Amino acid sequence: MKHLTIRDVRVILTAPEGIRLVVVKVETSEPGLYGLGCATFTQRPLAVATAVETYIKPFVVGRDPQDIEDIWQACYLSSYWRNGPVLHNALSGVDMALWDIKGKLAGMPLYQLFGGRARNAAALYAHATGRDAVEVTEQAKALIEQGFRHIRCQVATPGYATYGTYSSTHTNRPQPLGVGQGAWEPGPYSRIVPRLFEHLRAMLGEEIELLHDIHERVPPIDAVRLACDLEPYRLFFLEDPFAPEDADWFRVLRTRSSIPLAMGELFVSQQEYVPLVRERLIDFMRVHLSAIGGLTPARKLAALCEFFGVRTAWHGPGDVSPVGHAANLHLDIAVPNFGIQECYQFSEISRAVFPGTPEIRDGALWPNDSPGLGVDIDEALAARFPYPDDPLNGSWPELRRLDGAVTRP
Numbered sequence: 001m002k003h004l005t006i007r008d009v010r011v012i013l014t015a016p017e018g019i020r021l022v023v024v025k026v027e028t029s030e031p032g033l034y035g036l037g038c039a040t041f042t043q044r045p046l047a048v049a050t051a052v053e054t055y056i057k058p059f060v061v062g063r064d065p066q067d068i069e070d071i072w073q074a075c076y077l078s079s080y081w082r083n084g085p086v087l088h089n090a091l092s093g094v095d096m097a098l099w100d101i102k103g104k105l106a107g108m109p110l111y112q113l114f115g116g117r118a119r120n121a122a123a124l125y126a127h128a129t130g131r132d133a134v135e136v137t138e139q140a141k142a143l144i145e146q147g148f149r150h151i152r153c154q155v156a157t158p159g160y161a162t163y164g165t166y167s168s169t170h171t172n173r174p175q176p177l178g179v180g181q182g183a184w185e186p187g188p189y190s191r192i193v194p195r196l197f198e199h200l201r202a203m204l205g206e207e208i209e210l211l212h213d214i215h216e217r218v219p220p221i222d223a224v225r226l227a228c229d230l231e232p233y234r235l236f237f238l239e240d241p242f243a244p245e246d247a248d249w250f251r252v253l254r255t256r257s258s259i260p261l262a263m264g265e266l267f268v269s270q271q272e273y274v275p276l277v278r279e280r281l282i283d284f285m286r287v288h289l290s291a292i293g294g295l296t297p298a299r300k301l302a303a304l305c306e307f308f309g310v311r312t313a314w315h316g317p318g319d320v321s322p323v324g325h326a327a328n329l330h331l332d333i334a335v336p337n338f339g340i341q342e343c344y345q346f347s348e349i350s351r352a353v354f355p356g357t358p359e360i361r362d363g364a365l366w367p368n369d370s371p372g373l374g375v376d377i378d379e380a381l382a383a384r385f386p387y388p389d390d391p392l393n394g395s396w397p398e399l400r401r402l403d404g405a406v407t408r409p
Contacts, residue, residue, distance in 0.1 A: 024093025035100030038324030039093030051090035095294030103372030114334035122332035125150035147363035311339025
């Protein structure tokens, strides 16, 4: 093969399930050799597309796609204003695509390039939600029947807009002063959640692992109190008790409770994890791969965490494309300190748009043995699912307290 170069970088925008996905395709000078990467940032997808096409593309075209570390460092450092979700998602799209290319050149799946199998499949946690504890329990039982042993449980707070539930409000709910939308208050939520897990333990027993996500929604001291209240129910982990800007509160919580803690979904720099990992203030890192720049920094973070007893729990909702889920999976298979993987069950149409999307079986995600990431894209089919006309498409949810003050979503 003659000297290999990056010939083109393209952005593919598609929304087969109504979620605005951003996929980057890096084409090489070798005919038919290309890689795919996930750059999905649903809050600002068009900004990411512009960053890829206007800035990163002219910077990387002509370079050797095998020089992944050099390209990552050059993009990261030369942009001068480092960090931030737009740059990092754009960089992630290229970075994952370069790893995909390297795997194809080697003729092996990425987990082999990362050191080989540490396990055969990645255990998943699924999501159970409902209007009350009974409904959540029924969903959890259905998931157990499908083979899941780890379940994240969220329940609606009657009368309030509640994160993570498909039916989050009841009629005649309180309204924020001067705002015609549902309100949120931390007090009722903090009281109902322990009752949910008391019910779940009574109904499901001790063998099922239960998780919960505070989603940074309550004041820090309330999160400390809630963690203490949940301790008798032996959660697998409690996620995002604090906002990134309140991360110092982990020191307080660690002295009050032994509940396992997961954090990081909203972090946009790998450096944000370092003090929490070094001081052993968290037990699981919830990295959104594209938000920190892709596989290259994620591998380094996983290695750092290994030496401090912190396990991986890569972010894996529907606003991570199948390409991104495949990237998560290759890390899951290879790293020794894997903890758990968030589950998203893609529709059949998404699987048609993205052939090779990893298979869910027996509560676990299974890799295929195709070279690289193992996922492709049908561009003609993807084009049949353009972005919704709404520029925000629900990705900027505005949440307010009863007094009308805006709060975290």
